Amino acid sequence: MPDSNDLGRRVRELRSWRGLSMRTTADLAGLSYGYLGKLERGEKPVNSRQVLEALALALRVAPDELAGSAPDAAGHVPPESHDAANALANLLSDWWVGEVPDAPGRPLPEVLSELMAFHESRNSTGPWGAGDYPAQVAKLTPLIRDLLAVAADPAAGREALAPLLTAYHVAGSIAARLRIPGMPSMAADRMRQVADKLDDPVWQAVALWGRAHFISSTSRPRQYELAVSVADSAPPDRLETRGMANLTAALAAAAQGQEDVAETHLAEAAAIADRIEAEVSPWPAGIMQFGRTNTAIFRVSIGVELGQGARVTEIASAVRPETISSGRQASFWTDYGRGLMESRKHRDAGLTALLKAEKLAPEQVHRNVFVREAVSDALASARRDAGGRELRGFAWRMGVAPTG
Template sequence: MLEARDEQVEVSWAVPPPRRTMMDNTEHLGRRIRALRHARGMSQQVLADLSGFTKSYLSHIETGTRPVERRSTLEALAAALRVAPSEISGPLAWSAPDPVAAEARAVTEDLAAVLADHRVGDVPDRPVRPWGEVAADVRRLNSDLRPRADYAAQGYLLPRLVEELLVTAGRASSPHRTDALVALADCYHAAAVIAKNTGVRPLAWVAADRLMGVAERLGRPEHTAHALWVRTHMIGGVGRERQIRQAGRWLDLLADEMSDHRVAQAAGQLHLTAAFAHATLADARGAADHLHEAEVVANRLSSDAGRFGYLWFGRTNVTFWRVSIAAELGEHTLVERLAEGVDPGTLPDRGRQAQFYSDYGRSLVRAGRTRERGVRVLRRAEELAPQLTRNNPLVREAVRFVLGRRLAEPAAREARGMAHRMGVAA
C-alpha cells in the first residue's frame, strides 16, 4: 500500500464584496479588481508593481478595455491583493442572474454539509435502500451525469448517495463494503470537480481529502494514485508552486507501480497538472518537460481514452492539455494548429470537450481574422456543457470582449445570445 502525507493547505481570507444592486449588470473582472484594490487601500501603481504588470496594463484591465485572458494574470493579481482568485472571479463578482450557472452553484451548499458532517468511517443514522437501487444511482452518476457535466443534477443526487454509501461501507456484515468504497471515491471526485468548476475551491479541497480517506481504506495502489492526482489538481489558484512540488512527490511515490495501467493513467494526469502549473508561472520549459512525460505515458497505453477513475487519460487528453497550456502561454498560433488536428469526440465526456472548446475559442477571439470562428467555438462549448461553460470566468471575459468588436451578424447574434444567457454586458 502506498502512503502519502499532503502539505498544509493555506486559505486566503476574502475582502467583503462591495454592495451592488441587481440592476448593476456592467460587472467584469477588472471592475472587481479595482474594488478589491480600493478595499486594500492600494494605488494602481502599487498593485501593478506587486503583481508584475505595468500601470497602463492594469488600468486597461480595471476599465474593461482589456479582458483578463490568462489564469496566471488572475492569480498574480489575487496574490498581490492577498485574496483567493475566486474572490475576483467567483459568483460574488457577478451581478446579472444566470439561472443555469446559478443552479450549478446552489447545490454546493448541500454538498458542503454532507462533506463536513461525515468523514470516511462514519456511519450516518439514516435508512439505506436496497443495494441494487443505490448501485443504479452510482451508475447514473458515472455514465450520465458526470459525462454531461450536469452539476445541478449531480448535486441533488450526491448528498443522499454519499450517506447511503457511508452506511454500507461501515457495516461489517455488508457484502458490498468494497463496492461502496469504490463508489464513494467516484462521488467525492465528482463533488471536487463541481466545487472547483463553480468557484468554491475550499470545498474542492475537502472533497479531495475525503477521497484520500477512501483510498486509504481500499489500500490499493491505483486508488491511492487517483486520490493523489485529485488532491493535487484541486490546489490551483495561488498555490501553483505547491502544486508542482506535490506532483513531483507523488510521481516519485508512484514510480514503482507504473506497470499498472490504472496507476499510469493517474501519473499521466499528474504530469499534465504539473505542466499547466508551470505554464501559469510562465515556465514554458517546465511545462514542455511534463507534457513530454505525459505523452510518453499515453503512448504506452492501449486505449486513447483510459476510463479508470473517469480521468480519460490518453493521447487525445494530452492534446487537450497542450491546447490549454499554449493558450495560457499566449501561443495562439500553436493553439489553432493543435486544435485543428484533434477530434474532441474521442473523449466520451462532454465536460472535457467543453473545456477544450472554451480554451480554443478564447484564443481565437483575440484576433480579428479568427474572432467569428472563436465565437462559434465558444458557443459549441456552451452547448455541450452550459453549467461548466457559463461558470468559467475567462469565458465570460471573452464573451464580454467580443461584444464590443466588429462581427458579421450571425456571429454578433451568437455573441449577444451568450452574453444575455450569462448576464454579461459590454
C-alpha cells in the first residue's frame, strides 16, 4: 500500500529534480516557506485547486503529475479502466466527423434509442451507474462509431449530429474523471466539428462551452475567458448554456482565488436557473444538468475551493441532491465532505458525507486528489486519537495508508 503522503513526496522529488530550493519553489507558487515544508512532510494537506495548480506551475508540470494515479487497495490502477478508455481515445483520434468507421453501422432509430437509454442510466438519480467508467465506455464507444457512420450519410446524417455531439461530451467528461491527458480537449474538438456541420448557433454555443469546460487546469485564465465569452454570446433560446458557462467561469475564477468574481458568476447562474422551470433541465440529453440544484452544488464546491470549510454547511442545507444524477450527487457529497474534514470538530460529519459519495460513485471518489489529501491528513489525527475505524476502512479502499 502506498505512502499516505504521495503528493508531498512528489512535490519534493520534482523540486529536487528541477534543482529548486524549497524557498524558491514557495516563492514561485505564492506559498509560505513554512506551509510548503509541512506539505512536503505530510503535515498539511493540499485542499484546493489553487494550491495544486500553483505548485504545478512552479514545478513546470501538469497538475495531474502531482495528483498522480489513484491506486486501488492492491496498489495498482485497475486495467479495465485504461483498456476501455484507450479504445475510446483511439476512436476519437482515428475518425473525424464526416468519415465512416470501418465497421457496419446500425439503423439510426436503434442507435438513438440506445443512446437515450445510456443518457438516462448515466443521469439517473438512483444509487447506481455513477463512476462505473469501464461499463459506460463499453457502451459509449460503439454508439459513437454508429453515429459517425450515419452522420456521413448526406440524406440522413443531420439527424445523428446533435446526439453525436452529446456523446462526444460524455467521452470528454469520462476522460477528465480518469485524468487522461489530451482526451478531453480532443472530445471538445470533435464537438466543434459536429457543431460546424450543424451550422446552428445553439449547438455551436454548446460546443464552445464544452471547450471551456474541458480546457486544461493549467490554463485557468483562458478557461475563464472562454466561459465568459459563451455566457455573454450564447443564444437566449437555451438558457442552460449561458447558465453552465457562468458556472464554469465561477469555478475558473475561484481556482485563481478571485472570490468576488466567482460570486458574481454564481449569482448570474442562479438568476438564470430561476427562469428555468425544472430543478434540473434535461436539455441537452442530460450533459449539462443545469438548474437550481446544479448551481447550488457548484456553490458548495466553490465555497470549499475558497477555503470556507465548515461554513459551507449553510449553503449545503439548501441543496436537493436527490433531484440530480447520482454522479452529481456524489460530487456534492465529495466536496461537502472534504470541506467539513478541514475542521476536526466536523470531521465525523465530513467522513459521513464522503462515505455517501463513495457509495454513489466509488471510483470517482477514490480518484479525487483532495479527498485523498483530506483522508491522509485525518489519518494522522486518528492515530493520535486512537480512533477512526471507518476512516481507516475508507482509506484502505482508496489505497491510502498511514506511515509509521
